[in-house]
Amino acid sequence: KLDTAVVGELQVVLPPLSSRSVYAIYRKALRTGKYWKLLPEERAILRLARNLNKIISPLLREAIYKILVKIWPEKARYYIAVHEGIKALKKRAELAAKLEWIKLKEVLSKWRENREYVLQVGFSALNTSPFYRGEM
Structure with a gap:
């Protein structure tokens, strides 16, 4: 569930x-x-x-x-993982921009092309304990 x-x-x-x-x-x-x-x-x-x-x-x-x-909980989990992945990657890109890591910012800004990476980040965010997750 x-x-x-x-x-x-x-x-x-x-x-x-x-x-x-x-x-x-x-x-x-x-x-x-x-x-x-x-x-x-x-x-x-x-x-x-x-x-x-x-x-x-x-x-x-x-x-x-x-x-x-x-x-359809399996499909819902997929949509939630995409949502969480996009949210986490946006946060990482903002942090890279603040720290002026240009190369990392370019890599993270290409998340629209690579859906598997978005899913990977989303599922890892969902499976991480809220204690370790921090603020996303």
């Missing part, structure tokens, strides 16, 4: 969802029977969000991510 504290931090920059990914969540919920365990409001959000091209609203995205945690 995912920590509720991690799910609560989803308000910060989350990647936008497409209608295809929402439809995949909907199909997975129906296939596993978890659709009927959702609250009626969550079912309505999921059914209506299928018809949107791109979900940009932060409130709607947060609601869908909370539904995703209930239906």
Whole structure:
């Protein structure tokens, strides 16, 4: 299970969802029977969000991510790892800029091209104990 504290931090920059990914969540919920365990409001959000091209609203995205945690925790962990990785790399790039480490700043600014590195940093941030993590 995912920590509720991690799910609560989803308000910060989350990647936008497409209608295809929402439809995949909907199909997975129906296939596993978890659709009927959702609250009626969550079912309505999921059914209506299928018809949107791109979900940009932060409130709607947060609601869908909370539904995703209930239906498909593995995929939710992936999205949370991407989010945490981006957040950690931005913080590292800011620190490198403050310390004037130009080469490190250039390496960290290329995170958009290398998704595996973002995932690696995100999963390492999620698996690090909050005691050792510090402020991210």
